[in-house]
Amino acid sequence: MAARVALRGSAILRTIRPAACSLPRESRRQFSFSAANMSSFYSWEPEGPTIKTQIPGPKAKAQIAELDEVFDTRSLNMLTDYEKSSGNYIADPDGNVLLDVYAQIASIPIGYNNPVLRKAAQGDEMINGLINRPALGNFPPNDWANVLKTGILKVAPKGLNQVFTAMAGSDANETAYKAAFMWRRQHERGGHHVEFTEAEMASAMRNELPAGSSELSIMSFKTAFHGRLFGSLSTTRSKPIHKLDIPAFDWPQATFPLLKYPLDQHAEENAAAEAASLKEVEDIILNYRVPPCAVVVEPIQSEGGDNHASPAFFQGLRALTRKHNVLLIVDEVQTGVGATGKFWAHEHWNLQDPPDMVTFSKKAQTAGYYFGSPELRPNKPYRQFNTWMGDPARALLFRAIVGEIERLDLVNNTARVGDYLYGKLEALAQKYPGQFENLRGKGMGTFIAFDSPRRDEFLARAKGFGVNIGGSGQSAVRLRPMLIFEEKHADILLAALEKIVTSW
């Protein structure tokens, strides 16, 4: 089936390198049934990858050299022709078209050049938002409540009905941290109504205690990623290259329970690892020299290598933080907006007591933090403020994305396709021992990863087989398809994965 798809694709896209997309006979048999039963959400995308040149090809190389004169290109993965990209497929200037399961570091929700988003982009509201950029805290548009309620807040996590809007994941987290510090210090002072003292105001101007520095911290977990600005980077613990030489706060880290996969085969030792982690969290809350006012955690540690923990662990974390009057901030920047088969990954935990704040960005195309308690509004205006406080144009785009997710039931689609993909990956892992290690993400939509013994080479080779894939952590291959990823795309991906491990 995938081969046939590729051939149809070649009719549209002119040429295809056989090595990239012809599949072993077995794969064809294996994949034909379910793919044939699926219909596309959108008809505008090609039916398979096209590989015309090495990547980067000659055109890309010349353009990269030109770009490098003015813009650091050393982290460049693939120069992209966005005009020619469509749906699940990313194109480059040399005519290569790849199935994209990296999706701009997990941030494209419903496909390149989605016609519904195009229509939203052409609308009067969007043009208005683009060319009349407001300072949202001072001069909000008179329809801002409506834009929020029909978009960002329409999908607010249960129990959280307020939002502070931001620009990207880092400042979404940092503004949430700021809210946490202000909340805790207000409590310590005796409530919202207590005025600041002269000494507090003077010390604030000098970055000194009691109010211009802090004896409070944000606790994060080892191998976590929460952003790269100074406060968020102090909670990021993913890789040295993210942190080297940048001043950081003396904030504590607890061990994230590094579970063994498959989870159901290691239930006992995993539960022990989680219990040990929770014990460490409590110890830090009680004893760390700079006690935490909040704990920040990702539902799945994404940049850190796709590390999962159980609902019981997160329930325990919620109980512990509640017990000690510490806020729980759930960082859904990468996990949010449907990829795990729930709109928010923390819905998998079935919490009765919701997180205090949930941060979002990436697939939302805008950013911010949700909260519910009125106490999390700082006691005075202008404490949480900046010029733009987000971008209405991007908020309107999120609204259009939410509409499309609902119309096409894309969260449930992702849950279903994720199960399909996971099952096939289990079979591949069995067939090629040692090549797809620690497969993880069962029941978590398409938010799936595995370890490869030759990860970097794995990712590089994937392009030659028509697929764009990302890595994370030390050895993880992480799959981050869009929400419009279907069984037929899974088949193409699976065939390419098999090609990779049989080609070396």
Add this chain to the structure above:
Amino acid sequence: MAARVALRGSAILRTIRPAACSLPRESRRQFSFSAANMSSFYSWEPEGPTIKTQIPGPKAKAQIAELDEVFDTRSLNMLTDYEKSSGNYIADPDGNVLLDVYAQIASIPIGYNNPVLRKAAQGDEMINGLINRPALGNFPPNDWANVLKTGILKVAPKGLNQVFTAMAGSDANETAYKAAFMWRRQHERGGHHVEFTEAEMASAMRNELPAGSSELSIMSFKTAFHGRLFGSLSTTRSKPIHKLDIPAFDWPQATFPLLKYPLDQHAEENAAAEAASLKEVEDIILNYRVPPCAVVVEPIQSEGGDNHASPAFFQGLRALTRKHNVLLIVDEVQTGVGATGKFWAHEHWNLQDPPDMVTFSKKAQTAGYYFGSPELRPNKPYRQFNTWMGDPARALLFRAIVGEIERLDLVNNTARVGDYLYGKLEALAQKYPGQFENLRGKGMGTFIAFDSPRRDEFLARAKGFGVNIGGSGQSAVRLRPMLIFEEKHADILLAALEKIVTSW
């Protein structure tokens, strides 16, 4: 003239409250000549303010109450109807239309609903940039070099030919700070080629010395404003409300020379204040317990109350930082993009040796930092990186803004109108002693401010007289018109200012 303008405006906008816009006979005489000689850049804006209700009016009040359920409105200044705003005029839901010399906290460059920006917003490139948001560091668009060179880099400050793109002023400054730390530590290690040690990498993961914390700092000035995230806030020294309870780094602040105005009448003591400040800077560089690797400074301290210093001061600061191998970061977030009568305010200094980095945002509608030295690219990829690294849609908007600034010669326009406005303000200050104190910004385009003994009331009353004005610092009224502000708008503003001080 202004009265006639207002009457014409009333024909378009249906009604006008006489108290707001009828002017004293003298004002009419005084302003008629120059205004009559001016032609509008754009014909789409109204010809004067319209005041129909108290602000907020009944519609705004109802909508603010609705918004407040989900979004903190305590810093709300005026609920805005952006569809009905145009050119220099901002509208509200009750039909009030005000001359806007605050311009979204100095961030609207060429007017609301500018037809040229509307056209740019409707173009294929913009739609592509909006709906296919790239991770710019990994998957830059193949025309990204061109977009940069014809936009952001077309107006790069002299000597700085590279850019790192960001989202807003805070992260523009913070990424510049990060570049400074990495640059300095590379020097200390012996160069770009020296690899990190195991101890450095391990300490980075623990937020500890030698490489996970820092014995280096960023020096800023008292009364400075550089943003509100954790690193930028550590350099912000404007008001306690910006800083209270938020952890800050132990970074030093030098006294900004608080000059006496008018500058030319206090040359000697101002020079002494600047010399003392430079002496303090040098002392901090040499002796502060956490020595600075960079000094960050605004050409005019804007949030801090519009504090100016002379070209000689900034030349001295450049010489000092160069002498001690400390980077000079010029924060042009508020001063940049034409408002001072130069594209970048630091052009007023005539430096032979350019700043090391210049940060921008606000009127650029996008953000980032410029730099020139190849040494300011970190020695490894992924040290300076994040998912989006800016927004191509906003970069395209800046390109359109730059095109319009050039086509209409708006920087020179601002210089000329600024001189006109400043001259008239001098006359007003003489006529109403004590009401327009410390007038400042002579020769600095429309970047003009003065102190009012009843500042907050001054700003509140301004709305009733048809003008939207902002404050800063303790007592400053800051004028931040757009670059399309003409003599005729200055006349309307001046008449309103006179109304305010004669009305109490």
